[in-house]
Amino acid sequence: MRFTYVQQFTYRDFPPDFPQRFPESVVTIPYHELVDPQRVRGAFRNGLDEMLHAARAGFDAVAVTEHGHCTYDMSPNPDLTAAAFAYATESEGIEVGVQVLGRTLGKTREALRVAEEYAVLDQISGGRLLAGFPVGLAYDANFNWGVPPVDTRARYEENYRLVMRAWTEREPFAWNGKYSQHPAVNIWPRPLQDPHPPVALTSIGTPGTTRLALERDLGFYLVSIGGDPMVATKPVFDHFWEVAAELGTDDNPYRAAFSGFVAVADTDAEAERLYARHIEYHFSSGIGHLPLYRLAMPGGIPPEALKQLMANAGPPPEGPPRYRDLVETGAVIAGSAATVRERLEHLARTFRVGNMGLFLQIGSTPHELTKHNIDLFTRDVQPQLRPVFAEYDDRNRWWPVRLGGQPASAKQAAVAGSAAGSAAGSTAAGSTAAGSTAGGGVAR
Amino acid sequence: MSASSGVADVETRRVRVWDGRIDLRVQVRGQGEPLLYLHPAGGLTWDPFLEDLARDHTVYAPEFPGTSAGDANAVHELDDVFDVVLAYEEAVRALGLAGATVVGQSFGGMLAAELASCFPALFGRVVLLDPAGLWVPEHPYGLGDIMAGPPQNIPTLLFHDPSCAGARAMFAPPADPAAALDGAVALVWAIGCTAKFLWPIPDRGLHKRLHRLSAPTLIVWGEQDALVPVAYAHEFQRRIGDARVVLVPQCGHIPQVEQPEATIAAVREFLGS
Numbered sequence: 001m002r003f004t005y006v007q008q009f010t011y012r013d014f015p016p017d018f019p020q021r022f023p024e025s026v027v028t029i030p031y032h033e034l035v036d037p038q039r040v041r042g043a044f045r046n047g048l049d050e051m052l053h054a055a056r057a058g059f060d061a062v063a064v065t066e067h068g069h070c071t072y073d074m075s076p077n078p079d080l081t082a083a084a085f086a087y088a089t090e091s092e093g094i095e096v097g098v099q100v101l102g103r104t105l106g107k108t109r110e111a112l113r114v115a116e117e118y119a120v121l122d123q124i125s126g127g128r129l130l131a132g133f134p135v136g137l138a139y140d141a142n143f144n145w146g147v148p149p150v151d152t153r154a155r156y157e158e159n160y161r162l163v164m165r166a167w168t169e170r171e172p173f174a175w176n177g178k179y180s181q182h183p184a185v186n187i188w189p190r191p192l193q194d195p196h197p198p199v200a201l202t203s204i205g206t207p208g209t210t211r212l213a214l215e216r217d218l219g220f221y222l223v224s225i226g227g228d229p230m231v232a233t234k235p236v237f238d239h240f241w242e243v244a245a246e247l248g249t250d251d252n253p254y255r256a257a258f259s260g261f262v263a264v265a266d267t268d269a270e271a272e273r274l275y276a277r278h279i280e281y282h283f284s285s286g287i288g289h290l291p292l293y294r295l296a297m298p299g300g301i302p303p304e305a306l307k308q309l310m311a312n313a314g315p316p317p318e319g320p321p322r323y324r325d326l327v328e329t330g331a332v333i334a335g336s337a338a339t340v341r342e343r344l345e346h347l348a349r350t351f352r353v354g355n356m357g358l359f360l361q362i363g364s365t366p367h368e369l370t371k372h373n374i375d376l377f378t379r380d381v382q383p384q385l386r387p388v389f390a391e392y393d394d395r396n397r398w399w400p401v402r403l404g405g406q407p408a409s410a411k412q413a414a415v416a417g418s419a420a421g422s423a424a425g426s427t428a429a430g431s432t433a434a435g436s437t438a439g440g441g442v443a444r
Numbered sequence: 445m446s447a448s449s450g451v452a453d454v455e456t457r458r459v460r461v462w463d464g465r466i467d468l469r470v471q472v473r474g475q476g477e478p479l480l481y482l483h484p485a486g487g488l489t490w491d492p493f494l495e496d497l498a499r500d501h502t503v504y505a506p507e508f509p510g511t512s513a514g515d516a517n518a519v520h521e522l523d524d525v526f527d528v529v530l531a532y533e534e535a536v537r538a539l540g541l542a543g544a545t546v547v548g549q550s551f552g553g554m555l556a557a558e559l560a561s562c563f564p565a566l567f568g569r570v571v572l573l574d575p576a577g578l579w580v581p582e583h584p585y586g587l588g589d590i591m592a593g594p595p596q597n598i599p600t601l602l603f604h605d606p607s608c609a610g611a612r613a614m615f616a617p618p619a620d621p622a623a624a625l626d627g628a629v630a631l632v633w634a635i636g637c638t639a640k641f642l643w644p645i646p647d648r649g650l651h652k653r654l655h656r657l658s659a660p661t662l663i664v665w666g667e668q669d670a671l672v673p674v675a676y677a678h679e680f681q682r683r684i685g686d687a688r689v690v691l692v693p694q695c696g697h698i699p700q701v702e703q704p705e706a707t708i709a710a711v712r713e714f715l716g717s
Contacts, residue, residue, distance in 0.1 A: 023594075143592050146644035150510075150519060150636045178523065297592050299636020303516045307629045 001348060001388045002399065004061040004099055004357045005054035005374065006259060008073035009047045009081070010286060012364040013039045018285045019320060025289040026070045027139055043074065044081075046367040051085050052092075053371050054360070057378040060403070061097025061130060063357060066104050067137070069144045072286030072363075079103065079117040086125035097403055098125045101221060101357075102202045104136030106152040107145045111159035111180055115166040115187055122191040127402045129193070132221055133160060134202035135209070139294035150299035155179050164413040167196040198398045198408045200257070205236035206305070211243050214255075217409035219398040221257040221357065226288060228329040229347055233258060237351040253389045254396040257355035258347065261362050263334035264376040271334045274369060275362070276323035279332055282363025284320035332362075337380030345385055354389045354396070454490070459506075461534040465521045468535050469512045471505045474498025477717075478544040480536065480567075481505040482552030484698070485642065487634035491610070493700035496708050497547070500717055504539055506532070508551075510637035511630070519637040525648040528555065528641060529562050536566060545715060547571040549700060550672070551638045554650065557680070560661075561653040570661040571711055572680065574669055574697050578654075579647035583675045587646060590671065591639060603696040604668040610701035646672075654683035661687040662714040664707060666695030688714070 014034065015021075022029055051062045062085060064078035075081065078100050086098045098121060103114040122129040135141070135156050142149045158177050165173065165185070172186035191197050200219030203209040213220035220240065224233055237256065244251055263279065265271035282288065301309065326332040333343045344356065360377060361370040399405025459468045471488060479501040481494060488507050497503055509531070510519025522528050532555065536542060546567045548556030553575025560570045579585070590601055599606035599615060606615075617624040641648060661684050665677035674691065681687045690710040692699045699707040 139592070142643075143588065148640040148643045150640045154520065291594065293592050293594060297636075297639075298632045299639050303629050303633045306632060307625060310628060311625055 002060045002355045005059040006063045006357045055094045055096040061099040063099035065101045068140045099130040102132035102134040105159040106156040107136035107141035111162045115163040119191045127192040129197040131197045132200045132202040138297045149297045168413045210240045217411040226331045253354035256353045259357035261332045261359045268335035278363045278365040462531040469507045476500040480546045482548035484550035485638040511634040545569040549573040561657045564658045576646040577650040663689045666699045669697045671697040
């Protein structure tokens with residue numbers, strides 16, 4: 001298995017009445033009224049130090065995520081912190097992946113900038129970048145950034161094609177897109193990895209997205225927002241492997257990743273004593289404090305899928321969950337190293353997933369306790385789980401070559417041929433672009 | 445081509461526009477002079493105001509592309525307001541409605557104003573009911589509460605008195621749960637389709653074009669409109685050559701539903717009918 005430490009830049013010092021005073025943890029939260037600027041600064045210094053600590057402790061990769069107008073992850077552009085981390089680890093000579101769970105391609109108005117930033121990151125890190133491309137959360141892509149929700153998917157698709165083509169095309173090309181136009185794309189630098197960094201689609205696991213990941217041979221990185229993984233996550237991976245079988249792709253567990261909140265202590269009781277209030281902070285004042293209308297806006301979900309969602313919608317939970325409920329349902333994996341090992345191995349084998357993203361700095365967890373969590377995880381959990389799926393270790397094409405992976409499949413960039421894809425008006429330069437990628441493929 | 449729709453005396457006509465890429469469905473009802481009605485963001489519903497107009501007009505009410513049952517993807521054929529205006533102008537000509545009166549509510553009012561500005565000879569008269577389409581810094585307003593806010597706030601955004609008869613009729617879900625679900629999905633998707641041309645700020649440049657609108661125009665506005673402030677009645681009026689304003693007291697964003705009598709009276713007086 002491969003283990004990724006995931007960092008968010010959380011404001012860790014809200015007052016206890018935050019959830020009563022504010023209806024959410026994003027978008028509308030008043031900055032000046034609530035923050036001590038030195039504590040914001042501290043969140044960044046601590047967060048970057050924790051990333052470095054995780055790298056030194058032996059994680060395979062360290063990841064950052066993108067969230068705008070957000071209190072639980074003050075990370076409007078994750079490439080910034082990833083760049084600092086990439087340089088620091090290169091300078092120290094740590095062989096660790098630099099994973100950006102993603103610049104959100106449904107949100108960005110500058111897709112070419114994303115291609116450029118990732119290329120720079122790949123150069124700074126010496127070919128250790130893992131590139132993620134999420135669609136973007138409704139509150140960020142559509143609300144904060146003003147993208148009409150009905151356009152999000154089409155924007156994602158076009159931007160994806162532009163990024164992949166900008167990375168792989170050897171000659172300058174014209175791009176006549178619906179969302180951006182460039183007379184001659186010729187970015188400097190190109191990525192160091194050949195044909196390009198491994199790409200993962202970061203998603204909450206809608207059926208269309210899982211299929212897309214398989215069709216393009218992309219990594220699939222599932223981000224869960226909470227809930228019992230056997231209820232919320234298992235159907236996603238069941239579906240994923242069904243589609244894989246249907247498409248005739250291999251069933252390599254390194255295709256996929258799942259993420260979880262993990263807290264390790266000497267005993268289960270000690271874990272509760274150390275982490276309970278910090279985890280409850282996250283679920284009452286952070287990630288758990290998101291109203292439904294921040295996660296879905298009209299137009300973002302097509303009618304058929306919307307009907308399914310609305311028909312299956314249960315009643316909203318009553319009040320913020322308590323630590324014991326979170327642990328009991330598996331929304332949080334906490335306890336002694338043995339408890340955590342057993343739970344994670346069970347999930348990995350049940351989902352058939354070879355990559356884990358671990359959130360070890362949860363909510364208000366302070367700096368020293370976070371480092372403690374990292375130390376225990378990398379000492380008493382990671383080495384013991386390492387052999388799971390080891391038989392696939394020499395066939396991991398979703399991992400940088402420098403770090404033991406195989407080159408990314410040519411399929412990932414094979415859709416890069418045109419601006420508009422299957423939609424009408426595909427007039428990108430009239431060049432033979434698609435044929436020049438390694439696989440020579442054109443759009444499906 | 446035509447087919448009967450669910451409502452007894454409504455005929456649905458289909459018009460191929462936009463080089464055949466859009467199969468525009470137009471509900472037609474009533475008898476008399478033709479009148480084009482452009483519905484608001486939530487989609488087309490036949491309210492008492494339209495029924496009244498249909499007593500002595502033939503009301504043509506297109507379903508905005510994407511909002512027709514079973515044809516959700518039609519919205520992706522239109523990229524911007526220019527596309528919408530051209531596609532609708534094609535439909536107006538195909539239906540033989542040139543010279544008719546156009547009535548538009550909210551989003552439909554914006555669309556009516558766009559059409560009449562881009563094609564000044566297209567309509568004989570223009571009626572705008574609390575139209576969207578202008579946004580000036582002196583009177584800021586947002587669609588965030590309606591697009592991305594708690595659903596329980598929507599009645600007070602749309603109505604001065606959310607307990608009025610029209611509001612209660614509008615928010616009463618059908619007794620049949622399956623129909624209620626279909627209705628809710630259709631409403632959300634319709635808002636999503638029209639939001640493509642409204643979100644995040646309902647200003648796609650109409651203020652630059654309104655001076656071209658030369659048809660006699662009636663602007664009706666609910667005095668207590670909590671969505672688009674009543675100040676915009678005058679913003680529209682001062683940009684249009686021949687426009688009069690009627691403000692409806694005790695009324696929010698949808699005068700035809702909240703104050704149907706006053707709205708019908710104002711519109712009928714303007715139309716001379």
